[in-house]
Amino acid sequence: MPATATDPGTSRIRSWWGWGYADAQPDDAECAALGALLPGTLARPLPIPRVADLTIGPPGVTVPSALAHLVTADPRARAAHAMGKAYRDVIRALRGRPGRIPDLVGRPTCDREVADLLDWAGGHGVAVVPFGGGSSVVGGVEYRGDAHRAVLSLDLTAMDRVLEIDTAARSARIQAGALGPVLEEQLRPHGLTLRHFPQSFEFSTLGGWLATRAGGHYATVHTRIDDFVQSLRVVTPAGAGTSRRLPASGAGPSPDRFFLGSEGTLGVITEAWMRLQERPRWKAATSVAFADFHRALDAVRAIAQSDLAPANCRLLDPGEALLSGASHDGSAVLVLGFESATGPVDGRLAAAVDLACAHGGRRAVPEAGGDRPSEAAVGAWRSAFLRMPYLRDGLARMGAVVETFETAATWGGIPALIDAVRTEVGAAALKATGHPATINCRLTHVYPDGAAPYFTVAVAGRPGDELEVWDDIKAVVTDILHRHGATITHHHAVGRDHRPGYDLQRPEPFALALRAAKHALDPRGILNPGVLID
């Protein structure tokens, strides 16, 4: 089988070590310009790492000839499956200290082949790390430790077809290995869309979204992929099964909800019936500026507690708004968007803007001779959003430490939580590096009872010790989230990096249940060892 150097449907080459497409990465000059924004970064960027410089030995295991066509030991494929795309992963690649390189990369094309590979791995003490688009930012797709004889990265992207469409029920049976654009392209001729657009949309798969309970397009109501699942098919070492295709059911605990978020530890999700949307025909968007971030929080709460249900309701703090070009005067900016396939949405947008203005928001005013600034702000923010992970890699090449993390908490705790992150993470970063950190915050999803803040922390690192600085910052973050009763992750998942926080937050009866289920479904402990549970 070929190594996956290019994406289906494009001829663009994916970076083996950094975010996205290799040709979209910032060049040296752009890296230097980024570095200039953070005092104390390197004088010139670290060189782009090369697979040829890695020490990649022969695989520690071989598969029987009947399975040989399903795996590759190609060094580039193995390197590209060694880690996800967290800052930690990027810096490890840049510093020539990547995680353990998998012995083999498997690319099954059907459930039977997934089961065959699991059977073989179980019989030979080989760890299996399910791998979709590989965009994990929490250490979810690598192997750590040495308890297993060898490691197989199980790449699902050869299973990328929309197998069936039910237009009456607006749903489709989709293989788990389909990347975002690949599945949307197959739905488009039917006038339907999954409308799940995480920042990683181009580089992540349906199966990855399901296994990590990804956060999606909608800022309110159905914010998470979970709500769009009609049925799941899961292949486990103990056998495969498919849940019944149902709009809803009250028959026992939801089987699907147990596998959603299981992060490859209980089984491999191979396909799902997903609920789709009609493409929206009416859209309206604007932005509202706030001089006072705390009043902006009140405005967002009022909108989240109304029944207006905006598709987008993203509050940018002044730093985030400045960085993305959404404001230049120190304002916080609320980006509001409504959409519908049923009818006009201007009334809902107007009502939301009214609510925002009642809490101190300033309506966008058209400027003479230019774009309407509100639309410009929306556009600026969206471009910056998609470009952000590439810029992070550029900053990493300048020796900066960059961490993005997200959480959720009830409304009462949000202001103190954000303040604590600014104060305590800022102090920790300063202490660890001697440099001041930039800390920005936005709300990505909002709920009647709380919100999901997303933080970006950037600071010049200690050259060569970037991982140690990151560890220090992450420990402080984990402690803050725990003390404030916030979740260790709203939609990035747990992986290996969030284990300490997850272990603190998981109720003990559920931990007992999960361990018992893991033992029943994966008795040899081969599936994504170290993630969620030991």
Place this chain on the structure above:
Amino acid sequence: MPATATDPGTSRIRSWWGWGYADAQPDDAECAALGALLPGTLARPLPIPRVADLTIGPPGVTVPSALAHLVTADPRARAAHAMGKAYRDVIRALRGRPGRIPDLVGRPTCDREVADLLDWAGGHGVAVVPFGGGSSVVGGVEYRGDAHRAVLSLDLTAMDRVLEIDTAARSARIQAGALGPVLEEQLRPHGLTLRHFPQSFEFSTLGGWLATRAGGHYATVHTRIDDFVQSLRVVTPAGAGTSRRLPASGAGPSPDRFFLGSEGTLGVITEAWMRLQERPRWKAATSVAFADFHRALDAVRAIAQSDLAPANCRLLDPGEALLSGASHDGSAVLVLGFESATGPVDGRLAAAVDLACAHGGRRAVPEAGGDRPSEAAVGAWRSAFLRMPYLRDGLARMGAVVETFETAATWGGIPALIDAVRTEVGAAALKATGHPATINCRLTHVYPDGAAPYFTVAVAGRPGDELEVWDDIKAVVTDILHRHGATITHHHAVGRDHRPGYDLQRPEPFALALRAAKHALDPRGILNPGVLID
């Protein structure tokens, strides 16, 4: 401790054997009038059963003196906890063949006492059946078999307080034993409401709703109590735990979703933080009549796939519409209701009516000199809805067999499913009794991808063999639902009566996980034995 003869906040006496309040049960004359509607029923009603006529021996077990104040062996309390309120339960009481009477009824007042009773029961081979309002219609709150030395019915209704309210996050910490009216009364002074109004509202508890994943007030979007759970506290034989209070989280599989629907088999839910609503200030309702039920289904699908989100969207087939007084001309009737605490809803109602009329619906037209028939239809239906279970008991006293069951399926399968129920259940009922059955259907909840039909079957029984007739009908129903890919239950739960259908539908990997979790949390197998899993 006293037996619970009366409800908190009322002086009305609950029936020990039938639905609801004893003083609301149909009298003999009303029973006879009901029986006259079904050819072949008895000439006079079966007498109301008396506790004194039951053989209730001394309890087969005693608790240590430290726990004595938490339990009662009072015969009336034990009789009232022997079964739920299914037709099966009512007819067993009427025929003097009730289920196994529990040896003791426990009424803990706090988590510690729940844990103490579980510890004691585990150490003495005593089965524990968690009991909320006792309104199960699926055999969920009784004990069957003789594998345990004794049976403790664990009545949670002494734990009925709203413990904390967070108005910013519009949520409350509520003890699981609070009956619907009891918790709403405590929320009302704060201008908040849980707005969960199942048919059993007066006679069921928060804990029961959570343990059975009850269907609630909203016909669309958030139809199920699950979506309103912020955090759960669960006491299991292996220890207690509380999930973190979060508006959303992506940290592993949802711990709450695993205990929701566990029907008392994995632990006892003792309290929950619940998401609340503001009381709606704007409401609008109407009804639309359809000459053709299949076109009405299309209309409802169009509304469910819009973003109008009606709070009520209940389609009554002609028989159901006639029975409830919503129509008298053989029309099917769609009852539509909108509500909001944010702003007027007339526009959404008008848009929904337009959609309905585009699919053959007839707008309600005000009649000269009378109520607007649309509002009359809405009111008629609501009164009939609350009265229905009492009438079922009246029919049972006339020797009729009455079964209500509900399911859900994707839109494509709905017409054939409804036709199959009419045809096959009708034939089975005729064969079993020699009498024609009345079979009515309504849609109670609707989804973009499907709907939840609710069926009522009534037929004159074979005197003395009502249970056998019911068994025959239930077997046919289970088979139909399975063949049509529908769920065995949308919101009535599995209990013991739906086990055969549930076992057919549960995916095997989840069955393995559930069994393992059960063994870990309830190693002695004392919790609600026979429900969900063995």
